[in-house]
Amino acid sequence: MGAGTANTIMQGLSKYSSFLTWLLVGALVVGVALASISTLYIREKSISTATTTCPTTSTIATQTNTSQANSSQTSRQAYICGNVELYTLWQLFNSNGITMKINTTICNFNSTPLYFTSMAGTHNHWVATGYTAIYSASQSLFTVYAQSASYPNNTQLLALSQTYQWNVNWFGLLN
DSSP states (O other), X not given: OOHHHHHXXXXXXXXXXXXXXXXXXXXXXXXXXXXXXXXXHHHHHHEEEEEEEOSSTTOEEEEEEEOOSSTTSOOEEEEEEEEEEOGGGOEEEETTEEEEEEEOGGGOXXXXXXXXXXXXXXXXXXXXXXXXXOBSOOSSEEEEEEEOSSOOOHHHHHHHHHHTTOEEEEEEEEO
């Protein structure tokens, strides 16, 4: 075999080597994509979710039915419903705090759910503390309080809540 033939063979292998490398990379990418799609499909099959809307457009209720892999476990249905309470509902509480009573009757809970809250606003709502603590929870109402070390005066805190629209986001989870 001559030197020219060996060079031709090496060039051919070099072309095929590059082709095989890209072919393997492509196959790997396709394999990862198929694995991801399969995982999502399996999750979707094991969790069926139906979404309905409560009477208010900003309220979302979700009912989830999770099927268990172990047949000895019972399946649960969780009911989630929430809303946004407007900043105009904040009231003076004591010398350094404000309070809001949150009416949850739009969700029609049949017992007292677990309530969760967060706060949104246009500015300075990060200074408020305590609004995630739930008080006097029932199936139709709960209360939150807020205070601030930066603004210890309740009238000043109430003015900030109104000026910067400190809305309370909430949802209830009923198992």
